[in-house]
Amino acid sequence: xxxxxxxxxxxxxxxxxxxxxxxxxxxxxxxxxxxxEPLLPFNAISPSSRDRLLLPPGFEYDVLAKWxxxxxxxxxxxxxxxxFTAFIPLQGADEGLxxxxxxxxxxxxxxxxxxxxxTFPTVIGREPRLDDExxxxxxxxxxxxxxxxxxWELTRSPLTRRYDAQSRMAVSGPALxxxxxxxxxxxxCSGCHTPWNTVLTCExxxxxxxxxxxxxxxxxxxxxxxxxxxxxxxxxVEIDPLDPSWTPVKHTMLGRFRHENVAVRVRxxxxxxxxxxxxxxxxxxxxxxxxxxYAPGRLDNRGSMLSRGRLYAAVFNRDGSGEWRxxxxxxxxxxxxxxxVPALPRGATTLGQVYASPGAIxxxxxxxxxxxxxxxxxxxxxxxxxxxxxxxxxxxxAAATAPDHLFPNIYGEIWRIVEEGDGxxxxxxxxxxxxxxxxxxxxxxRVFAAPDNLAFDRTGNLWIVTDISSSRIxxxxxxxxxQNNGMFYVPTSGVDAGIARQFASAPCEAELAGPxxxxxxxxxxxxxxxxxxxxxxxxxxxxxPRGSNWPSERPGDPPLPGVVSIRRE
Ligand code: FEO
Ligand code: CA
Ligand code: CA
Ligand code: CA
Numbered sequence: 001x002x003x004x005x006x007x008x009x010x011x012x013x014x015x016x017x018x019x020x021x022x023x024x025x026x027x028x029x030x031x032x033x034x035x036x037e038p039l040l041p042f043n044a045i046s047p048s049s050r051d052r053l054l055l056p057p058g059f060e061y062d063v064l065a066k067w068x069x070x071x072x073x074x075x076x077x078x079x080x081x082x083x084f085t086a087f088i089p090l091q092g093a094d095e096g097l098x099x100x101x102x103x104x105x106x107x108x109x110x111x112x113x114x115x116x117x118x119t120f121p122t123v124i125g126r127e128p129r130l131d132d133e134x135x136x137x138x139x140x141x142x143x144x145x146x147x148x149x150x151x152w153e154l155t156r157s158p159l160t161r162r163y164d165a166q167s168r169m170a171v172s173g174p175a176l177x178x179x180x181x182x183x184x185x186x187x188x189c190s191g192c193h194t195p196w197n198t199v200l201t202c203e204x205x206x207x208x209x210x211x212x213x214x215x216x217x218x219x220x221x222x223x224x225x226x227x228x229x230x231x232x233x234x235x236x237v238e239i240d241p242l243d244p245s246w247t248p249v250k251h252t253m254l255g256r257f258r259h260e261n262v263a264v265r266v267r268x269x270x271x272x273x274x275x276x277x278x279x280x281x282x283x284x285x286x287x288x289x290x291x292x293x294y295a296p297g298r299l300d301n302r303g304s305m306l307s308r309g310r311l312y313a314a315v316f317n318r319d320g321s322g323e324w325r326x327x328x329x330x331x332x333x334x335x336x337x338x339x340x341v342p343a344l345p346r347g348a349t350t351l352g353q354v355y356a357s358p359g360a361i362x363x364x365x366x367x368x369x370x371x372x373x374x375x376x377x378x379x380x381x382x383x384x385x386x387x388x389x390x391x392x393x394x395x396x397x398a399a400a401t402a403p404d405h406l407f408p409n410i411y412g413e414i415w416r417i418v419e420e421g422d423g424x425x426x427x428x429x430x431x432x433x434x435x436x437x438x439x440x441x442x443x444x445x446r447v448f449a450a451p452d453n454l455a456f457d458r459t460g461n462l463w464i465v466t467d468i469s470s471s472r473i474x475x476x477x478x479x480x481x482x483q484n485n486g487m488f489y490v491p492t493s494g495v496d497a498g499i500a501r502q503f504a505s506a507p508c509e510a511e512l513a514g515p516x517x518x519x520x521x522x523x524x525x526x527x528x529x530x531x532x533x534x535x536x537x538x539x540x541x542x543x544x545p546r547g548s549n550w551p552s553e554r555p556g557d558p559p560l561p562g563v564v565s566i567r568r569e
Contacts, residue, residue: 013444025340037457038521038568044501047483049474049545051553053528053564054505060569062151063551064525065142066562068123073156077124079164080105080116080136082527082563084261084453085202085514086193088241093520094146097159097241099199100563101188102137103513104208106533108165111471113536119558134226137186137209138164139201141241151521152565161244165209165226169237169357172307173252174359175218182232182250186210189263189279190382190453190514195294196301199239200251202259204279206233214256216342218360221253231363236262238301251306254288255365259443261453263392265385265423266294272305273423275392277380281338282402284369285314285380285394287324289424298378311362312426313374314417316406322417322428325372327351327361341370376400378407381467382454386492392417393433393462395451401550410478411436411449414464434490434498437482448500449482463503464488465526467511470533474545476507478561484545485511487526504566507531507550508538508560514563524566 021479042056050311053061063073065078079102088097109115116136120128135361154160165184176182189204206212210228214220220231234256240246254262257278265273274288294301312324325331329352335341342364348354351368355361361368370376378396385392394413394415400407407413419425437449452467466485475479487504491497506512510531517524531548537558538547548559 007263021206031559037459037461038417039367039457039503040461042489042503043483045503045505047481047486048505049483050505051508051544051548051550052505053507053550055566056503058569059566061526061564061566064144064152064563064565065140065154066551066560067102067136068560069154071140071142071160071162072154073158074160074162074164076135078140078142079138079162080564081529081561083189083513083529084191085516085525085527085563086191086198086199087516087518087525088193088199089519093518093522095314096518098142098144098340098403098525098563099191099193099201099239099241100140100142100527101191101201102140103189103529104187104205105133105136106530109471110533115530115532115536115559118536119560122558123560126461127197130225133488134165134184134186135162136164137188138162138167139185141190141239141244146523150313150567159242159244162249163239165228168247170247170249171252172303173254173362174251174357175252175256175363176231177359179232182229184226184228184232184236185248185250186226186233186316192262192264193516194238194264194305195266195296196298196305197242198302199241200262200264201239202261202276203233203235203236204258204260205235209233214364216354216359216360217356218363231256236306238303238306239423246302247304249307252272252359252362254306255286255308255311255364257286257365258283260381261383263383263385265390265392267422268296269293270422271309271424274306275383275385275394277383278366279379279397280366280382281379281398282376282400282405283366284374285377285383286365286369287312287314308474311365313365313369313372316375316377316430318406320429322430324426324428325366325374327365327372329355329358329361333371336370336373336376337378339370341367341403376402376405378405378409378412381452384399384454384456384462386458386460387393387456387458390419390423393417393454395454395464397450397452397467409435411438412451413461414451414454429559434500438478447482448486448488449479450485452511453513453515457517458521460492461492462492463515464490464500465511465512465515470509470530473534475534484508487512487515506549508545509533509535509559510548510550510561522567525563526564526566527561529561531561
């Protein structure tokens with residue numbers, strides 16, 4: 001099945017560094033690649049509440065795939081609520097695999113119509129079943145080619161496939177060792193294209209589908225809408241886009257929590273370092289350091305590079321210093337006040353006296369981190385490693401609520417971390433790099449709220465997409481000036497460092513997500529997630545800005561999440 005083994009191996013050696021998806025460590029290479037970025041320059045757009053994907057003059061987009069589209073050569077369809085994307089080059093500049101996460105389906109929430117259920121009969125032709133929900137989350141692997149007219153299209157291919165909430169997954173690391181394999185991946189939010197050319201997909205709000213709690217032995221319980229076991233979800237999952245025969249692996253050493261994403265930092269002959277955020281109010285920032293040193297080209301990097309190592313949670317001190325505390329049995333207890341923690345055995349002074357095993361500690365990472373005094377934060381979303389200086393940028397999307405917290409800004413902030421030494425020690429410094437809102441008329445179009453995904457281009461400019469929630473957008477007075485969600489460009493150096501300019505505005509009630517580039521940087525992929533999520537199908541333009549008809553823009557047509565390719569006209 002698929003391409004001959006030799007070709008897949010060759011493609012693996014190409015590695016992901018050339019896409020710069022999430023791997024730091026390009027060093028001097030990045031400097032040589034610092035040619036003009038194809039998205040630059042552009043004329044910034046202003047905030048908008050139009051039901052369109054708006055781009056600066058001179059740019060255009062094509063819808064590459066939208067929910068419900070039959071994937072060529074398969075009996076399966078493109079999933080709902082597209083999120084992270086990663087482009088895996090194949091041969092030449094006009095062929096590749098696009099990996100797309102599908103985070104969740106938009107069911108009715110308080111104040112929302114439940115646009116998935118509302119539009120399902122029109123799009124799929126019948127009423128939705130539970131099986132449909134379980135199929136519309138997970139991951140799509142799309143074989144894409146570029147036509148002579150510059151437009152990318154899906155291609156019939158044995159590599160095109162879906163992973164969903166019922167696909168078989170293997171397990172690595174200290175937890176779930178008796179489970180052998182587990183069923184399904186879900187709540188796939190952001191992710192990472194690894195330097196060894198696999199993709200990491202992160203399970204975020206799994207508690208919407210299965211229970212969340214585990215006990216101090218790391219045991220979960222089954223239930224929720226999907227009937228799955230709580231301990232089986234909330235992990236980082238590795239997929240090999242180039243090898244459909246390889247079973248994806250849930251890497252338990254990277255911890256179990258509401259995994260927004262993972263960003264890896266690599267150097268030859270050094271441990272791989274991975275940064276992660278737990279996107280919940282008062283969630284923590286994490287770091288994994290691999291036991292093995294990275295050797296480019298080793299065939300067994302796949303599946304094993306992240307299987308053994310150490311997991312840490314961040315402590316941010318008020319003076320700008322920071323410390324990584326290990327989630328390990330010997331770590332002393334210093335519980336956060338009024339935080340979620342398990343019952344403590346009498347006289348317990350270390351994590352090992354609370355939890356039955358190292359696997360149980362990483363399975364209950366949020367509560368274990370509270371026990372060792374890790375800092376509660378303002379919902380860490382994406383984390384990225386700067387391609388030139390290796391510093392780490394974290395998007396905190398909202399305020400925290402924990403006692404005496406460091407996150408008062410309801411519009412979110414982007415922080416920058418600089419590790420001490422080679423990044424495998426326990427000390428770092430941090431700074432508030434860029435604050436979100438409130439809206440400032442003197443900076444029209446230059447202010448954002450609720451930063452979510454981040455992406456660096458090769459020259460170290462930061463691209464930020466925002467996720468003001470569907471219940472607040474164009475409705476909550478504190479957020480109305482921002483209008484629809486958008487995408488912003490913020491240089492990290494030069495005279496414009498720290499100044500945001502808006503590049504894109506999303507359709508109504510949508511967020512933009514998963515920015516990624518082709519290696520030649522001539523195409524930019526972006527997900528349009530949950531258009532019309534609060535008010536569903538717009539039946540008349542008079543209802544603006546409530547509801548959506550994206551992408552057709554015809555009143556009465558169902559709004560459809562999807563992924564687009566963006567290029568210069
Ligand atoms: Fe899935 Fe935290 O965004
Ligand atoms: Ca996100
Ligand atoms: Ca990212
Ligand atoms: Ca989001």
